[in-house]
């Protein structure tokens with residue numbers, strides 16, 4: 595039997611790599627007379643979940659960016675809509691390698707809180723787009739399992755973890771040194787990890803936990819990793835904040851120590867402080883080749899704030915009506931990667947819409963108070 599394009603198409607749809615290989619050997623041209631024929635085979639395989647076949651066809655010269663009726667990213671859009679993550683990664687890699695007109699960069703991203711919730715969905719998106727991701731995770735075994743899962747679901751092996759805990763000043767210092775020595779190539783930092791405490795808890799520095807994790811830790815990571823990011827510019831920092839920041843405030847004698855603790859208020863205040871820190875840092879680094887922006891990712895159904903406490907139980911009743919972690923990942927990922935945001939610095943986005951800061955966080959005197967106190971904490 596000689597080579598036959600139609601039979602090869604059927605063999606591809608059946609996932610029969612050996613038979614496709616045979617037809618290729620017999621001289622069948624994968625891209626035939628009309629390149630869109632090949633695109634239709636790829637689409638068929640993507641839809642049927644025959645990802646190994648997609649890989650094989652791409653490696654053997656199939657062109658997914660065929661013209662005539664198909665845009666160059668049609669296969670990619672279909673892979674995305676089918677949630678075939680491995681195919682998304684394969685097609686992205688192909689388009690990056692072969693589309694020499696567009697200078698698509700592969701970024702090296704350090705992401706906190708990437709083992710679950712919004713952070714895990716951010717990691718997934720970044721990996722699908724063929725970027726490299728290093729996840730900061732408190733528990734090494736859990737982190738490694740998540741990294742393996744992400745490798746499997748996205749087909750992108752460039753995911754690793756770095757063990758780190760953001761709950762104290764010393765732990766953050768240790769983490770920063772470790773990142774600097776092991777990952778000097780990072781050019782994107784996403785401060786995503788966060789907590790919503792249902793009851794007051796102080797850390798080993800005597801600081802209230804959400805003040806530490808939601809404000810001081812990302813502040814320290816920005817300051818500590820800035821030289822690395824600057825070396826790898828253009829570089830970006832994305833601070834995952836919250837729309838609730840506008841309900842927060844700062845009483846410098848009370849807030850850092852949880853003396854004005856209230857579950858919602860304290861969460862909002864930690865994000866309020868983080869927002870002030872983003873504003874200050876944006877001014878400090880303007881023109882350096884590194885940018886920082888803050889984002890509210892939406893109201894998302896994750897484990898944030900889960901606890902046996904009454905308020906948490908009430909909130910969880912509503913959570914099923916909230917959006918998915920994938921939805922929550924869209925705006926932070928956009929801020930990290932989008933070309934239209936190249937050089938944009940010091941903004942706050944409510945999802946993808948630029949919002950003005952509330953006057954309270956623009957208050958220079960209040961920000962100075964926080965800066966001074968923060969220096970005291972860090973120099974102790």
Ligand SMILES: NC(=O)c1ccc[n+]([C@@H]2O[C@H](COP(=O)([O-])OP(=O)(O)OC[C@H]3O[C@@H](n4cnc5c(N)ncnc54)[C@H](OP(=O)(O)O)[C@@H]3O)[C@@H](O)[C@H]2O)c1
Pocket residue numbers: 706707708709710711712713730731732733758759760761785786787788789807834835836837890891892893894895896897898899
């Ligand atoms: N969900 C929403 O509706 C919403 C709305 C606005 C803003 N946000 C913000 O979005 C970000 C992600 O939240 P999420 O909803 O995805 O919450 P989540 O599902 O509870 O995930 C929180 C992440 O932060 C990590 N984390 C917590 N404490 C840590 C510590 N001490 N050291 C290192 N990592 C730590 C967690 O790791 P472990 O697994 O080790 O705990 C987890 O990976 C947060 O900054 C949150 O404030 C969320």
